[in-house]
Amino acid sequence: MESVSPMPSPFGDVESLLERSRPRPRVAWLWxxxxxxxxxxxxxxTSGQSDGARAMLQGLTSLVVVGLFCAMVISGGVTLKRxxxxxxxxxxxxxxxxxxxxxxxxxxxxxxxSRPMLTPxxxxxxxxxxxRLLSRYDRFGDAATMIERVLGEQMVDAETAWGLRVDRAxxxxxxxxxxxxxxxxxxxxxxxxxxxxxxxxxxxxxxDVKTGHPQDAIERFNEKLPAMRAQLxxxxxxxxxxxxxxxxxxxxxxxxxxxxxxxxxxxxxSELQRRYGEFKALAGRYAAADRPDRTALTAPRGTEGxxxxx
Amino acid sequence: MTPVESAIWRTRRDLTFAAVLKVALLATGxxxxxxxxxxxxxxxxxxxxxxxxxxxxxxLNYHSLKSSRLAAASPLLIxxxxxxxxxxxxxxxLRMFSIFRAGKLxxxxxxxxxxxxxxxxxxxxxxxxxxxxxxxPASSGIAVxxxxxxxxxxxxxxxxxxxxxxxxxxxxxxxxxxxxxEMLIVQSDYQLKAGQWxxxxxxxxxxxxxxxxxxxxxxxxxxxxxxxxxxxxxRMEWATFFRGRAELLGEPAELIARRPILAELWGDTRxxxxxxx
Numbered sequence: 001m002e003s004v005s006p007m008p009s010p011f012g013d014v015e016s017l018l019e020r021s022r023p024r025p026r027v028a029w030l031w032x033x034x035x036x037x038x039x040x041x042x043x044x045x046t047s048g049q050s051d052g053a054r055a056m057l058q059g060l061t062s063l064v065v066v067g068l069f070c071a072m073v074i075s076g077g078v079t080l081k082r083x084x085x086x087x088x089x090x091x092x093x094x095x096x097x098x099x100x101x102x103x104x105x106x107x108x109x110x111x112x113x114s115r116p117m118l119t120p121x122x123x124x125x126x127x128x129x130x131x132r133l134l135s136r137y138d139r140f141g142d143a144a145t146m147i148e149r150v151l152g153e154q155m156v157d158a159e160t161a162w163g164l165r166v167d168r169a170x171x172x173x174x175x176x177x178x179x180x181x182x183x184x185x186x187x188x189x190x191x192x193x194x195x196x197x198x199x200x201x202x203x204x205x206x207x208d209v210k211t212g213h214p215q216d217a218i219e220r221f222n223e224k225l226p227a228m229r230a231q232l233x234x235x236x237x238x239x240x241x242x243x244x245x246x247x248x249x250x251x252x253x254x255x256x257x258x259x260x261x262x263x264x265x266x267x268x269x270s271e272l273q274r275r276y277g278e279f280k281a282l283a284g285r286y287a288a289a290d291r292p293d294r295t296a297l298t299a300p301r302g303t304e305g306x307x308x309x310x
Numbered sequence: 311m312t313p314v315e316s317a318i319w320r321t322r323r324d325l326t327f328a329a330v331l332k333v334a335l336l337a338t339g340x341x342x343x344x345x346x347x348x349x350x351x352x353x354x355x356x357x358x359x360x361x362x363x364x365x366x367x368x369x370l371n372y373h374s375l376k377s378s379r380l381a382a383a384s385p386l387l388i389x390x391x392x393x394x395x396x397x398x399x400x401x402x403x404l405r406m407f408s409i410f411r412a413g414k415l416x417x418x419x420x421x422x423x424x425x426x427x428x429x430x431x432x433x434x435x436x437x438x439x440x441x442x443x444x445x446x447p448a449s450s451g452i453a454v455x456x457x458x459x460x461x462x463x464x465x466x467x468x469x470x471x472x473x474x475x476x477x478x479x480x481x482x483x484x485x486x487x488x489x490x491x492e493m494l495i496v497q498s499d500y501q502l503k504a505g506q507w508x509x510x511x512x513x514x515x516x517x518x519x520x521x522x523x524x525x526x527x528x529x530x531x532x533x534x535x536x537x538x539x540x541x542x543x544x545r546m547e548w549a550t551f552f553r554g555r556a557e558l559l560g561e562p563a564e565l566i567a568r569r570p571i572l573a574e575l576w577g578d579t580r581x582x583x584x585x586x587x
């Protein structure tokens with residue numbers, strides 16, 4: 001699952017996607033139809049025409065009502081199907097990103113955002129995925145801009161906005177905009193989730209290492225390890241690698257070696273280096289954890305444990 | 311607290327009534343169109359009948375939507391530990407009549423989720439079986455989630471044959487990534503309890519990749535289970551690898567508290583510390 005690219009970016013002008021994906025107001029054909037029926041009905045009731053003409057008008061009204069009813073059912077069905085397709089596409093992009101199938105995810109997100117979307121929720125999700133993909137392709141400036149636009153248009157709830165602000169802080173740090181990063185982190189600190197957030201601890205850890213404050217990084221790591229361990233999942237590897245770099249800066253090679261080994265036990269060395277340029281300084285100087293050969297990971301069948309739904 | 315028998319009975323009654331009502335509305339609409347010329351019904355009368363059907367249909371939709379919205383709020387309440395509020399939402403939703411089949415079954419499945427969180431395993435299993443019996447629309451994912459809760463509840467009750475049957479049912483469903491991850495957790499738990507060490511190690515490379523997509527605690531639990539499988543099979547290199555990853559992601563003492571058999575990985579101590587840097 002690891003990949004180590006600098007990959008060619010498949011994204012063109014991402015700013016234009018913001019505009020092109022904006023949902024268009026829908027023409028309320030059904031209301032026009034309903035108005036027409038009402039007019040015909042009133043016309044039939046109030047006009048002083050002959051019985052034959054009135055019967056014809058009433059027959060016509062019934063036909064229009066039937067047509068309108070059928071149109072409503074068909075149009076409702078078609079709209080529902082289109083909304084569901086859009087939702088499925090959003091889920092598919094999410095899964096592709098989680099599975100780290102970046103080119104396919106990028107192609108799908110570009111296709112989805114290059115035409116007006118049906119719901120603002122799906123558009124917000126698409127733009128968030130686009131920001132993540134831009135970060136993956138090292139276009140951190142564009143990723144930060146995209147997140148700012150999503151936040152600016154108030155497309156998401158408070159919790160999602162918090163996650164996006166953390167992503168933005170990471171993006172500007174990667175982009176070496178340290179002043180912006182500091183501002184972003186200070187803004188994050190004011191949020192109610194800041195104290196218990198593992199992601200917040202990770203971004204501050206990265207800032208400490210990036211700005212040459214290894215002692216602060218080590219103290220922060222030791223203080224926040226329980227929260228990071230509980231919340232970050234596999235990204236805990238980033239925290240271990242960052243603290244390894246902090247120890248390395250202090251020339252505490254023993255502790256750096258242990259932390260680096262733990263980081264590489266979770267995530268391969270090459271992937272860590274792809275994520276953070278700072279880790280290139282560690283490569284070759286500290287041994288990565290042994291990873292048994294994955295191809296040998298199929299157990300020979302014995303007598304035990306048969307019949308399991310595996 | 312909503313009695314599960316009454317919730318199941320009410321759901322069954324509403325589903326039947328909703329089906330009858332839909333047929334009746336459709337029949338009335340069709341009759342007003344087809345029979346109008348035959349019985350010399352005036353255009354105005356036809357229009358009034360059609361409008362009546364339409365208004366009733368829209369009112370039922372609106373009412374059903376309110377019921378679905380009430381239920382939809384409950385997963386968030388359950389996740390935040392506010393079980394009383396979740397119970398109140400679900401009780402109100404299940405008491406309301408709805409013509410949405412999926413909405414009604416969804417509410418019942420959320421009630422099963424709540425009972426699972428309350429560790430009322432037998433009630434959760436009962437609710438899930440009721441949901442599965444009614445065949446929810448495949449695209450809604452209700453059946454898959456109900457099957458997951460059923461398997462988890464049966465495992466918690468040490469009903470291994472029942473859990474095996476529930477897990478086998480997944481192979482008839484189309485699973486998304488999230489459901490695949492959930493299924494891996496349940497499946498590993500089952501294999502650990504049943505002592506199926508070969509199956510735990512089977513396709514471990516693929517499982518390793520899936521655990522990387524999980525939250526810390528379940529990832530640690532699954533990898534510790536695989537480590538134990540590897541240890542039992544004498545594949546010590548893999549046992550060390552998976553155990554090392556598990557103890558980085560989760561506190562060994564907590565893992566042992568949840569699955570006492572995992573004590574074998576860390577010796578007998580239950581206060582094993584995480585490796586310190």
